[in-house]
Amino acid sequence: MIRIVWLLALLVQVLSFIPARAQSFDFQQDSIFFRKLADDVLSSPAAYESLRVLCKTIGPRLAGSPGMYKSEAWAEKALQTAGADKVWKQAVQVPHWDRGGKDEAWYQYTDASGKKVKVVLDVLALGNSMGTGKNGLLKKAVLIHDFEELEKRKDELKDVIVIFNNVFNPRNLSVGQSYGESGAYRRSGPSRAAKYGAAAVLIRSVTASANDNHPHTGALAYDTAYPKIPAAAMGLKDADQLIAQLKAGKAVQVYYKSMAHFKPDATGHNIIGEFTGSEFPDKFITVGGHLDSWDPAEGAHDDGTGCVQSIEVIRAFKAMGYKPRHTIRVVLFANEENGLRGGSQYAKEAKTKNEQHVFALESDAGGFTPRSFGFTLEAAKLERIRQWVPLFVPYGVYQFANGGGGADIGPLNRSLGTPVAGLSPDGSRYFDLHHARNDVFEAVNKRELDLGALNMALLIYMIDKYGL
Amino acid sequence: MIRIVWLLALLVQVLSFIPARAQSFDFQQDSIFFRKLADDVLSSPAAYESLRVLCKTIGPRLAGSPGMYKSEAWAEKALQTAGADKVWKQAVQVPHWDRGGKDEAWYQYTDASGKKVKVVLDVLALGNSMGTGKNGLLKKAVLIHDFEELEKRKDELKDVIVIFNNVFNPRNLSVGQSYGESGAYRRSGPSRAAKYGAAAVLIRSVTASANDNHPHTGALAYDTAYPKIPAAAMGLKDADQLIAQLKAGKAVQVYYKSMAHFKPDATGHNIIGEFTGSEFPDKFITVGGHLDSWDPAEGAHDDGTGCVQSIEVIRAFKAMGYKPRHTIRVVLFANEENGLRGGSQYAKEAKTKNEQHVFALESDAGGFTPRSFGFTLEAAKLERIRQWVPLFVPYGVYQFANGGGGADIGPLNRSLGTPVAGLSPDGSRYFDLHHARNDVFEAVNKRELDLGALNMALLIYMIDKYGL
Structure with missing residues (x-):
């Protein structure tokens, strides 16, 4: 104990000899x-x-x-x-790149009472994406949660519209990280679906927004090894409703039209x-x-x-x-x-x-x-x-x-x-x-x-x- | 120099004897x-x-x-x-405290061509403030920038409506500080004007808002030594226009009506x-x-x-x-x-x-x-x-x-x-x-x-x- 006290006393002395850490600024x-x-x-x-x-x-x-x-x-x-x-x-x-006018989309399914239901989607073509031509596409919708599921179900994607359920992760402490993760479906989702014959892709918008239905565009990057299929982002409220129908096992057809072009x-x-x-x-x-x-x-x-x-x-x-x-x-x-x-x-x-x-x-x-x-x-x-x-x-x-x-x-x-x-x-x-x-x-x-x-x-x- | 090197060597030794600073948590x-x-x-x-x-x-x-x-x-x-x-x-x-319905205010002055101009103000009675009675008050407006000016011009305030030009200071690094400073006119401005005979008080809202004209209410505190005069806050755009007329030396009359009561x-x-x-x-x-x-x-x-x-x-x-x-x-x-x-x-x-x-x-x-x-x-x-x-x-x-x-x-x-x-x-x-x-x-x-x-x-x- 005495030894420690002595050393502490000495320490105080020593410290007084050491200049404050050199500051590189005033x-x-x-x-x-x-x-x-x-x-x-x-x-x-x-x-x-x-x-x-x-x-x-x-x-x-x-x-x-x-x-x-x-x-x-x-x-x-x-x-x-x-x-x-x-x-x-x-x-x-x-x-x-030019959007070529307003993008259009809707989906339809048959409800429990046998009635056909048609719901309009608020969408925006993804930047750099190709259009559909003026007649648009009406195709079966297939819900895919992530790239792992995409690979497992690759045989089911021929001539369908893939609906990516990319969810913005609220747990990440950096929102940039969530953007990176969810945004991967916007950037490379279209070509990864095109690889297996998909006709088009719709993604949930890459956003955490809880209060509105605005779709969020942003650039995709086509892999030139595959067809450049049209792709768009849906507003979150619309996306969640569409995805709920698909999760419930409904047969859903999606129409999408875009006149986007370069x-x-x-x-x-x-x-x-x-x-x-x-x-x-x-x-x-x-x-x-x-x-x-x-x-x-x-x-x-x-x-x-x-x-x-x-x-x-x-x-x-x-x-x-x-x-x-x-x-x-x-x-x-x-x-x-x-x-x-x-x-x-x-x-x-x-x-x-x-x-x-x-x-x-x-x-x-x-x-x-x-x-x-x-x-x-x-x-x-x-x-x-x-x-x-x-x-x-x-x-x-x-x-x-x-x-x-x-x-x-x-x-x-x-x-x-x-x-x-x-x-x-x-x-x-x-x-x-x-x-x-x-x-x-x-x-x-x-x-x-x-x-x-x-x-x-x-x-x-x-x-x-x-x-x- | 050698002495310092020796001391530094010793310091290293000493430090090794001192336990890391006790942490009070895991x-x-x-x-x-x-x-x-x-x-x-x-x-x-x-x-x-x-x-x-x-x-x-x-x-x-x-x-x-x-x-x-x-x-x-x-x-x-x-x-x-x-x-x-x-x-x-x-x-x-x-x-x-009850607002008693919608507060009303407007001001009028004569423009350069001799025409009477009347402008509606978006106002909210301050919380705890007394009303004007159903006929309201139509009085000469006097612009006061701060309490110092109030004291200097105390003889001009009899039966007027004092317009306080309390500006929310954007330079403070704490917005709470600006709120405290500007808010003093909301809290004690009415009684300080009443002390010199003012009939009512209108303040610029206590806000930095640059993009809208919403008035901001909030409590005043009457000094019971003086009459409890009615007081309200103006939206910033309206306040700035009114204040501009007063600064330009125009004779301005202000009407204010509030049915506020306890x-x-x-x-x-x-x-x-x-x-x-x-x-x-x-x-x-x-x-x-x-x-x-x-x-x-x-x-x-x-x-x-x-x-x-x-x-x-x-x-x-x-x-x-x-x-x-x-x-x-x-x-x-x-x-x-x-x-x-x-x-x-x-x-x-x-x-x-x-x-x-x-x-x-x-x-x-x-x-x-x-x-x-x-x-x-x-x-x-x-x-x-x-x-x-x-x-x-x-x-x-x-x-x-x-x-x-x-x-x-x-x-x-x-x-x-x-x-x-x-x-x-x-x-x-x-x-x-x-x-x-x-x-x-x-x-x-x-x-x-x-x-x-x-x-x-x-x-x-x-x-x-x-x-x-």
């Missing part, structure tokens, strides 16, 4: 900057009003559509208004605004979101918010009189939703021009209250910048997580090795409106949007100042 | 329990569906109103369904459900929200969510087969909004009966994603239980903050010294709908509601198991 000075930037961003109407214009005067802006061109003009103007030193367009060929590729653009660096004008920090959105809605949270948050970084720095050392590039990417051509083109040109990219940040998970950033970065570097987290906590970000980025900046990371990060806002509400007609401006809260933009600006300030 | 076992509880709560429809019934079949339930009685019956049934061992009602006399006190009840403790049946852990709500809406976030989250604690424990050591008391308090009589009665009876209260927890800040708990608790005890935080982080709570509780459990803390805490969810959206007609079931997200309930159950599990 807590006091930076926290003052943080507070000033917060005052500016939280009291500015800029980002929210800019989003209102994008959503309400342009709305849907899928690659190749008239909305795409209008949104490009909006983006150039918004970047100029924010004070960008230079605004330019980077051309890229984009696919042009038009020739179009020339779209990444819209880029730069704030030239005072010290390293040829070293770039990229911050962005994607400008395109699905056709049924305004693309407010996906990804209008990411666009206006990125533009806000330049506006706020200019308003503060902050001169970044590196060139800050705001990039509003083309064609994230059904091709990723914008992000690929940006990385390709960066490589061709041998550009030096210090860091890239994307916001494409909704304009909700920020909770963390997810980094794809060497472990030791991530460990070092985690010292900054206490600076962020008052503004809502309390974690720098390992892993993350964004679809559009992924190519930059893969081809140039650029460290990347993604803003991770609260995810509870995102998949309620993702790719659906309720993804509208009114679903965005000004304070949540501004807090996201603020944290993005704060992170860029820190990386610009201290490097990675 | 991280592994508890984290398994947390995960199981999460699986149950996140996949259960119970809390959300119960809230739907409360909001959609009962709706407004202000103290003394018909809705109050209906909600009491709902609460008893909901607690029984959740599996409470014992459900009982604690009677309490509550005030019965009826005799009524007998309301705290509705209490108990899960009897296995080891300390006479020691209580209270968890609750308030059952009453303002009259213009469904009281979804304020505080239907707190009620169903509290009930969910019992349901989930029963579903898990978890037997708490202490008696868990779910208390749905009467009359929080305009009297706090329920909370006061609960503490009074606890004191009279000499009950032992270990801890009390309230959820009354909206059913949004949880971020932290705020504790009113001895500093050393708070420091000790902060070791638990890593267990909570995966479920959304990353802070145990110093300071907090809830209006209804405040009396328990003050009269018995019971440690208390409040759930602190994300606050960005709360004051957009607080006390307004858009506080409806559809504004509640199932996952956010469930995450709040889950974290409440987790905290109670830990305190039940390890004490404070």
